[in-house]
Amino acid sequence: MSGPTTSLTPPADARRPVRHPDAPAPGELLGSHYDRCFGCGGEQPHGLHLETRAGEGVGVTAVFTVKEAHQGAPGLAHGGVLATALDETLGGLSWLLRTIAVTGRLETDYVRPVPVGTELHLAAEVTAVHGRKIYGTATGRIGGPDGPVAVRAAALFVEVKVDHFIENGRDEEIRSAMSDPDQIKVARAFEVNP
Numbered sequence: 266m267s268g269p270t271t272s273l274t275p276p277a278d279a280r281r282p283v284r285h286p287d288a289p290a291p292g293e294l295l296g297s298h299y300d301r302c303f304g305c306g307g308e309q310p311h312g313l314h315l316e317t318r319a320g321e322g323v324g325v326t327a328v329f330t331v332k333e334a335h336q337g338a339p340g341l342a343h344g345g346v347l348a349t350a351l352d353e354t355l356g357g358l359s360w361l362l363r364t365i366a367v368t369g370r371l372e373t374d375y376v377r378p379v380p381v382g383t384e385l386h387l388a389a390e391v392t393a394v395h396g397r398k399i400y401g402t403a404t405g406r407i408g409g410p411d412g413p414v415a416v417r418a419a420a421l422f423v424e425v426k427v428d429h430f431i432e433n434g435r436d437e438e439i440r441s442a443m444s445d446p447d448q449i450k451v452a453r454a455f456e457v458n459p
């Protein structure tokens with residue numbers, strides 16, 4: 266069979282994830298990796314404005330407030346928006362490994378409806394690493410970190426170099442990002458072997 270292995274179960278010889286020694290301290294706000302990001306960008310008016318913090322171990326937490334613009338059914342969050350919130354939270358794990366990685370696969374379970382106005386408390390952790398593959402899980406709870414689980418995800422991220430974005434992104438945004446010293450700083454922070 267050709268094509269990628271799509272299993273979200275880490276292989277038997279996967280290694281335990283290790284928090285990078287220079288990872289942000291537990292509780293520290295990670296900040297946005299790109300200010301126009303739909304998930305976390307402060308300059309993205311249509312975005313989710315997710316704020317993610319480093320957690321203990323190789324974990325992060327985030328809070329997403331479901332707004333009127335995030336509806337699918339009347340008064341309820343759209344499933345795709347919730348998947349985005351999970352994806353973005355899982356993306357924040359890059360800061361703890363100090364590895365740039367993109368989503369290869371994301372599986373989402375929708376456990377209960379999420380009304381507009383809800384504060385969704387998200388938590389994600391890396392569960393295993395195998396070569397360039399980073400396995401993670403995430404949950405979203407209603408109203409607080411111990412609230413009822415509304416959504417769950419399992420994901421496989423694949424490590425990439427900064428070139429992944431330079432080679433594939435639209436020229437206009439790449440040029441703008443490359444001329445922004447803050448953006449260069451973010452990219453450098455992840456480049457363990459520049």
Ligand SMILES: CCCCCCCCCC(=O)SCCNC(=O)CCNC(=O)[C@H](O)C(C)(C)COP(=O)(O)OP(=O)(O)OC[C@H]1O[C@@H](n2cnc3c(N)ncnc32)[C@H](O)[C@@H]1OP(=O)(O)O
Pocket residue numbers: 268269270271272298304352353356357359365366367368369370396397398421423425452455
């Ligand atoms: C600065 C931080 C930036 C963080 C951004 C966070 C934003 C939130 C997260 C996102 O939404 S990222 C955007 C959505 N994702 C993408 O746009 C990724 C699009 N896909 C790709 O670019 C490529 O398919 C990918 C980089 C994922 C893989 O291509 P490669 O050619 O680099 O990988 P390769 O085919 O060599 O596979 C490497 C390993 O990963 C496995 N793999 C690759 N794609 C997979 C997949 N889709 N599902 C499962 N496994 C996959 C593959 O089987 C293989 O496993 P083995 O090492 O065991 O052989």
